[in-house]
Amino acid sequence: xxxxxxxxxQAEGAILAHSEQVAGGRLRKGVVLGPAQIEALRAAGxxxxxVASLGAEDIHENAxxxxxxxxxxxxxxxxxxxAPFTGRVNLIAERPGVVCLDAAAIxxxxxxDPMITVATVAQHxxxxxxxxxxxVKIIAYGVPRTALARAAEAAHAAVRLAVAQYRTASLIIxxxxxxxxxxxAEAIAARVTxxxxxxxxxxxxxxxxxxxxxxxxDAQGEIVLILTASATxxxxxTAPEALRRAGGQVERFGMPVDPGNLLFLGRVGQxxxxxxxxxxxxxxxxxxxxxxARVACGLPCGATEIAAMGVGGLLKEIPTRPQxxxxxxx
Numbered sequence: 001x002x003x004x005x006x007x008x009x010q011a012e013g014a015i016l017a018h019s020e021q022v023a024g025g026r027l028r029k030g031v032v033l034g035p036a037q038i039e040a041l042r043a044a045g046x047x048x049x050x051v052a053s054l055g056a057e058d059i060h061e062n063a064x065x066x067x068x069x070x071x072x073x074x075x076x077x078x079x080x081x082x083a084p085f086t087g088r089v090n091l092i093a094e095r096p097g098v099v100c101l102d103a104a105a106i107x108x109x110x111x112x113d114p115m116i117t118v119a120t121v122a123q124h125x126x127x128x129x130x131x132x133x134x135x136v137k138i139i140a141y142g143v144p145r146t147a148l149a150r151a152a153e154a155a156h157a158a159v160r161l162a163v164a165q166y167r168t169a170s171l172i173i174x175x176x177x178x179x180x181x182x183x184x185a186e187a188i189a190a191r192v193t194x195x196x197x198x199x200x201x202x203x204x205x206x207x208x209x210x211x212x213x214x215x216x217x218d219a220q221g222e223i224v225l226i227l228t229a230s231a232t233x234x235x236x237x238t239a240p241e242a243l244r245r246a247g248g249q250v251e252r253f254g255m256p257v258d259p260g261n262l263l264f265l266g267r268v269g270q271x272x273x274x275x276x277x278x279x280x281x282x283x284x285x286x287x288x289x290x291x292x293a294r295v296a297c298g299l300p301c302g303a304t305e306i307a308a309m310g311v312g313g314l315l316k317e318i319p320t321r322p323q324x325x326x327x328x329x330x
Contacts, residue, residue, distance in 0.1 A: 061087030170221030184281025256310030260287020
């Protein structure tokens, strides 16, 4: 591609590089200059303009963006592509889910040519329907076809959307005299429905192993969520022991995400069980969001995956925390 100033009588068919003011208004950059545009520029007093001229070996920015975006989500369902505009195509989620990326492939595509770029949300980002997963932007007005082909090959099928594999969840809340009751149930239900699932039921029972064990056994949902009146502070506290009494097992207690440290993950039969910390009563981003989303969407989420959540796991302060993480001095 050639870029630079050109006399008007040599600019027809080239791409206008900078917007220019003419009698009829503003002639926008990116327009392909035809006879009418050339005449408008001449009438406005221009004798030359800055243009980009594509060669036979080049592909226009919009076509390049469309091709690369198509390669990125090749074979992925539930992802839509926007119409190309100014060298950009956006990848949009058609359903709620969790974004799964081949980071090495995307890095390789971005290394081919600085004019060819792919930007995405973070790995395992939970997204809503209509949310933007990634954007392809061709920075120049055109790029070499060979470079685009290499980038598209590198980025092939590098983006997909994992959606909920479970339909329903049960929320079991334990209660004690003077306890919080069902406070936070609405925030937890929003987490479930935000993944495209339904709340099968919300059950309140006494905060003891026997009552909670029975509630776990009787739960109707395909995923069981437990929110206790008193914080679960040990792997053998009331809620984990109730899960064991119900015939289940605890796979991981505690996570390197804050808020979310006191979460536990287990299973009863084929059903995942997630023990929620009291801080999950707040609707702000929480370690429970990460675990619930990955479990619900059928992504690997066990002891190993939870242990790896520490990098990036320091989340924002929440107003319901009884003791701030930052100590103060009198």
